[in-house]
Amino acid sequence: xxxxxxxxxxxxxxxxxxxxxxxxxxxxxxxxxxxxxxxxxxxxxxxxxxxxxxxxxxxxxxxxxxxxxxxxxxxxxxxxxxxxxxxxxxxxxxxxxxxxxxxxxxxxxxxxxxxxxxxxxxxxxxxxxxxxxxxxxxxxxxxxxxxxxxxxxxxxxxxxxxxxxxxxxxxxxxxxxxxxxxxxxxxxxxxxxxxxxxxxxxxxxxxxxxxxxxxxxxxxxxxxxxxxxxxxxxxxxxxxxxxxxxxxxxxxxxxxxxxxxxxxxxxxxxxxxxxxxxxxxxxxxxxxxxxxxxxxxxxxxxxxxxxxxxxxxxxxxxxxxxxxxxxxxxxxxxxxxxxxxxxxxxxxxxxxxxxxxxxxxxxxxxxxxxxxxxxxxxxxxxxxxxxxxxxxxxxxxxxxxxxxxxxxxxxxxxxxxxxxx
Numbered sequence: 001x002x003x004x005x006x007x008x009x010x011x012x013x014x015x016x017x018x019x020x021x022x023x024x025x026x027x028x029x030x031x032x033x034x035x036x037x038x039x040x041x042x043x044x045x046x047x048x049x050x051x052x053x054x055x056x057x058x059x060x061x062x063x064x065x066x067x068x069x070x071x072x073x074x075x076x077x078x079x080x081x082x083x084x085x086x087x088x089x090x091x092x093x094x095x096x097x098x099x100x101x102x103x104x105x106x107x108x109x110x111x112x113x114x115x116x117x118x119x120x121x122x123x124x125x126x127x128x129x130x131x132x133x134x135x136x137x138x139x140x141x142x143x144x145x146x147x148x149x150x151x152x153x154x155x156x157x158x159x160x161x162x163x164x165x166x167x168x169x170x171x172x173x174x175x176x177x178x179x180x181x182x183x184x185x186x187x188x189x190x191x192x193x194x195x196x197x198x199x200x201x202x203x204x205x206x207x208x209x210x211x212x213x214x215x216x217x218x219x220x221x222x223x224x225x226x227x228x229x230x231x232x233x234x235x236x237x238x239x240x241x242x243x244x245x246x247x248x249x250x251x252x253x254x255x256x257x258x259x260x261x262x263x264x265x266x267x268x269x270x271x272x273x274x275x276x277x278x279x280x281x282x283x284x285x286x287x288x289x290x291x292x293x294x295x296x297x298x299x300x301x302x303x304x305x306x307x308x309x310x311x312x313x314x315x316x317x318x319x320x321x322x323x324x325x326x327x328x329x330x331x332x333x334x335x336x337x338x339x340x341x342x343x344x345x346x347x348x349x350x351x352x353x354x355x356x357x358x359x360x361x362x363x364x365x366x367x368x369x370x371x372x373x374x375x376x377x378x379x380x381x382x383x384x385x386x387x388x389x390x391x392x393x394x395x396x397x398x399x400x401x402x403x404x405x406x407x408x409x410x411x412x413x414x415x416x417x418x419x420x421x
Contacts, residue, residue, distance in 0.1 A: 004029050004049055008065060009056030010036035013079040016127030017054050020083060023133050031065070047072050054082045057123075057150035060175050078154040080145060083128035085157055089117075089141035092253075095152065095186055096166030096202070098300045099246045100124075101274065103166060104146040106238075106250050110267035114259055117141040123148040149185040150175075155192050162198040163189055164253050165205045166246065169299030173322025183208050200253040202245070220252055228261060233269045242303040276404030278304050278388070282411050287377045289411045292388035293404030297321070298328040301390035305335040312336045312384050313377045315369050317343035318391030318403075326352045328390065333357040336386075338376055342369040344395040366396060366403070370410045385411075 007017050010032035021028045029050070030037030042065045053069040053076045060066070070076050084091065094104045104120050111118035117138060121131040123146040131143055145160075149172060168183060176182040187209075193199060199219045201209070206221045228251050232239055238247040247268060254264050273279055276293040283289070290308065295301045296318075305312065314336040325348055332339070333356030341350050346362045353360050359376075363369040370387070377383035387407050397403040 003027075003051035005052045005054060006031055006042070006046075006050040006069070007037075007054045007056075008032070008042075008059055008069075010034065011056055011058070012125075013127045013129070014054075014056045016129035017079045017082055020086065020129035020133055021054075024086065042068065044068060047074075050074065052077065052082075054079060055154055057148060060150075061153065075156055076154050077156060078151045078158075080122055080128045080147065080151050081155045081158040083132045084159065086132045086137070087128070087143060088137050088139045089143060090161040091159065092142060092144045092162040092164070093147050093160045093189055093192070094144060094164045094166070095147045095149070095189060096164075096205075097169045097171050097297060098295075098303065099166045099242065100146045100148075102243060102271075102277070103164060103246050103250055104144050105274075106246070106264075106267055106271055107164075107253070108142075108144040109271065110250075110254065110259070110264045111142050111144070113263040113266050118144065120144050120146070122146040123151060147189060149182060152188050153185050155188055158192045159194050160189065160192045160197055161194055162253060162257065163193055163200070164249055165189070165199075165201045166249050167202045167299070168205050168208050169297065170323045170328075171297040171299065171321065174320070177322075180212065183212060187212070198253060198256045200249055200256065202249060220256060228265060231261075231265050236269050237271055237273055238268045241307045276401060276407075278307065281408050282415050284374070284415045285378065286382050287374070287380075288384045289374075290384060290386045290388070291404050291407050291411075292386065293393070293400045293407060295388040295390055296392050296400055298323060298331075298390055301328075301388045302331055302335075304386060304388040305332065308384050308386060309382075310335070310337060310384075311380050311382070312386050313338045313340060313373045313380070315340045315342070315366075315373050315385065315387045316390050317341045317346045317349060317366075317369070318389045318393055319343065319395040320345045320348075321392050325349060329353045330356055332390075337380070337383075338373075340369045340373045340376070342366050342396075343389075343391065345391050366406060367410045370407060371414065374411070374414050 004027040007014050007030050031042050101124050104124050108118050108120035119131045119136050121128045237243050278292040281291045292304045329352030338359040340361050342363045350360050373385045377385045393400045393403040
């Protein structure tokens with residue numbers, strides 16, 4: 001009797017891995033603690049039944065099932081590493097603390113405009129396993145693969161034709177415990193590069209590489225570029241920070257790939273940001289309301305604060321993921337005029353902010369925080385209400401997208417309530 005493949009979890013990536021495995025004629029057992037798979041337990045006595053273990057991103061290195069599987073002699077893979085075994089084309093990996101999805105989508109669009117068969121997959125929301133069983137899986141095709149640190153932990157067998165690592169900043173310390181461990185998770189991707197693979201890194205990544213004594217062999221450090229930026233339309237999203245830095249990274253890799261500049265320019269000019277990524281959702285009088293719910297870490301929020309003009313009424317909060325909240329508060333306090341805080345972290349964040357900011361307000365619920373922010377901003381000429389939380393959404397919402405939708409709905413209801421009859 002042939003041995004089976006164990007797939008851990010029952011979410012999006014696990015279900016896609018199952019579809020791929022079954023499409024390849026493999027015998028699969030889905031193992032999920034919540035009882036949504038074929039079995040809900042995994043013990044030492046199960047090890048000999050399986051020839052391979054595929055883990056969803058949510059399984060940290062300390063999870064007892066992962067410890068048990070990694071102690072065996074059989075391969076332990078992430079979903080993307082499992083899918084890569086069956087992908088026939090080229091793989092361009094994109095990682096970073098922030099900006100991964102934007103860069104992934106931009107490169108995918110540009111490759112398509114250049115005449116290539118291309119897909120964006122991975123952490124962007126389309127599992128690599130589903131891309132593999134699509135008609136796009138062919139030798140000349142590209143997949144631009146967004147890779148999170150969670151997905152980078154188990155990458156044996158993943159071979160990258162190119163890697164773009166945009167930036168590195170404090171995040172996910174609830175999982176990794178320290179910045180070096182977090183860096184180490186992402187740095188595994190260097191080992192996945194093919195011998196002739198292309199590599200572009202941002203300046204902050206280069207600093208960390210030097211600090212961790214990682215070799216720079218084959219890495220191109222991306223800097224601000226002027227020539228192609230000048231060819232962008234005035235209203236292109238890549239004309240403003242932080243997207244301009246993302247564009248510089250994409251340009252560097254694009255040039256190394258010997259692709260036509262015109263296609264990248266066209267893709268950048270046509271690019272529309274996905275929802276909840278630092279965009280104006282409404283204007284009420286002279287007040288602008290910005291939705292940046294995707295900002296789930298300190299680096300993203302500081303970037304958002306740098307990109308818009310004061311006065312700023314900042315709405316922040318949610319669930320902490322570790323990190324130095326006090327140092328974050330010091331940076332925020334110098335860039336805003338009023339802080340409106342909500343969620344689990346609100347009390348601690350307020351205490352940290354009060355040393356550098358006079359106007360700090362706490363509300364239990366996000367909708368109450370938004371209403372308060374709108375009322376205070378209405379008293380300030382040309383104010384910006386910036387919702388860039390800096391923390392995870394999971395205290396009150398299932399995702400940053402659900403949180404962002406709640407922000408939009410509340411803002412639009414306030415705007416409609418103040419329309420003249």
